Amino acid sequence: MISGELVTLRARRPGDEEHAARWYDDPETTRWLLNDAGPYEIPAGMTTFADARFTVDDTATGTPIGTAGLVNASPEHRRATAFLVIGDAAFRGRGYGFDTMRTLCRFAFDSMNLAKVELEVLAGNDRAVALYERVGFVREVHRRRALWVEGEWHDEYLMGLFREELR
């Protein structure tokens, strides 16, 4: 378990699917996702360098509120792609996403020994972009018409964070 100030990142376990199904029924959640949310995968074995996907609990109540993790980690280049979904609308706009991303990045640097964390975000998702910038991420790439979402093209940003930039 990985503790932040508000949240705990823990291994996914059976039962989390039901919470995830609720998150992904909310169009406010899915409108910002880069791909269709498939079934919520519960990895059978241990969390590993290659597959570090977690369920995010509100530490105070133990309620699962979303998911976050690091995927596509490259051992040679020492970078991975982060993702974050705060699925429970009651926990949006209150610092839970910020705490989750900061905690995830600290884990990436201090435990996984990565040199860089990257992420992709829809260009119109201002709240998320601002959150990532508060964590320390820098916009590196503006990829035009990168995603076909709800009948229109969207641009996306590729953002990156070095170890020494984490706030």
Add this chain to the structure above:
Amino acid sequence: MRYVADLVTLRSPEPGDAEHHARWFADPEVTRTLALRYPLSPDAVAQRVAEGTRPSFADRRFTVLANDTGAAVGYTALKGATPENRDAELDVVLGERSLWGRGYGTAATRATCRYGFDRVGLHRVHLWALADDARAVRAYERAGFVTEGRARDRIFKDGRWHDCLLMGLLAGELR
């Protein structure tokens, strides 16, 4: 893959290397200092070589070629690295005994470590040497390895126990 260095070139193992490996493993002077204990069948040798043709972060093997003749003279490997610790165990085997004492072992050690630091991104390379294998220990020291510890009676071979030296090399220490 070909990685050209002083005196030697590292290249990816190929199935045809099994022939060389079989010859080297048949030489008791070569296997004397290796962990190998039981004779290997041709199939077993071929299987070992085939495993080496599928490199991963935790298992990279190389066939060592002499630059002057192009002939395969031995093999090296970097094994067991995890992405978090980035520490691999080094194997160096110079199978062609006629080339011993001429700097090929040191050259193969240097080339493999350089590859590990520059291409794989390792932080550290370590190895276990038989404590009385002075020639190997000297070659590793020439490349920059430092003796970090002595494990008593670590290997039983040829009717007796042997001490082993743990030697380590950090990125930036390679000479």
